Amino acid sequence: MPPCRSSRSEITTYREPEDTVASCDVPDLAADLRRRAEADRRARNELLRTGRPGDLFEVDAENTMWLKAIVAEHGWPGVALVGEQGADDAWLLVQHADRDPEFQLEALELLQIAVDAHDAPARHLACLTDRVLVAFDQPQLYGTQYTGEGAGMHLLPVHDPERLDERRASAGLETAASYDRRMRAKYQGSSLRTEGRDGADRHMTSR
Template sequence: MSGDQRHPGPGTPVAAGSPGSPPFTRGIRAVPQTGSYWPMGMVPLTRPVPSIAQRRARPQKVGFKTEQVEEDPRRAGGDAANHHPHHPTPLTEEGPTVFDAELRNELLRRMERDQAVRTAVPVGQPLPAEIDKEWDAVEAGNTAFLKEVIARRGWPGADVVGEDAAHAAWMLAQHADADPEFQRGCLPLLRAAVEAGQAKPSQWAYLIDRVRGAEGRRQVYGTQYWTQAGVLRLRPIEDPAHLDERRARVGLAPQADYDRTMRELYE
């Protein structure tokens, strides 16, 4: 997504539903946490935490298969996160993984604030200037925070912060629209986390579509919507005939079900 999305107009993107969470733009607020949408789940904090070497030895998530686009890890050659120019090498330091409760709590707090500002005004109503300003401040602060976390220790995966806070980390990246370079840079990091079992394939799918939309390119998984002349529309998709096959591989509901949900909520 790109551009100012506070007051949708013709051709202005307004929607980007989320697997089990409220959305990412000023136009769309929430998607139900039911059905095939991935819900934010809690995980026990007392379970054994495997080392990075053990996590690498795990098989990939059943059914996870990225598409043949340039973001595909099968074409990247090794651990793509190691080659990203702006961030150090996540999931590469040997040794035990330590659960970070402080980081977990901060990620959850920031996600809660992110959602609070998005639901402060009912859908379809103009944002007051003070909410508009606060929205920008929340997003900027969250982006800066996630940058610092990644630079210091790599992508915060589920073994380090729990599944719910790993979801929050993805959401902060998904909402970093004001910094498209950073947002794109998160793709190989999130992909590596998915392949290590530390993030959800659906999250990677949403971020790919988000980045592609910002670049004016066709999306792969059909997660992003926009308005044209006041009508909610799905953004252009590559190879639409096989869309549901791609969605199923990353754990997303069929496009018709997702589209119906979006229209019930926002038309």
């Protein structure tokens, strides 16, 4: 399981959607999430196309700083607050906040509460769980994280691989074999190799 903090008091408290709706302009927040997610995708598509990061790191840093402020003020932006698209966009931003693993860990705990409250999809939790586990050098649970480039692209270590598809199904994810085919179709022909945390390869997911 992902590493735990020593004190729950360090974690931003999850706020029920009805408490946050009155304190922010929901359409503007959802629109900001959409704009930032689109910038994220543009930067990554450019990396896939050229093999160069361009402004990817700057986009990630700005998005991470902004999302941290939103979470601190309003709690996790779940479906009830920003809609399904907004929740998807918020997950994408935190999934790519690789240079701030402590924030990813904080967001993971808030996302767990949101999923339990049916305010976020389980697939978001599965993907971020793997991202956090990999960041802390632990085997992933759902097999969503790959690394390497071209023919050398490979799945990072997985805990209890015999039950991988069982765990994936419980999170609403496709089979590992189907996901692997999509990953290779998308990334194997590229020269994707970007510097991530501590000079290591940035880990890849399909989003």
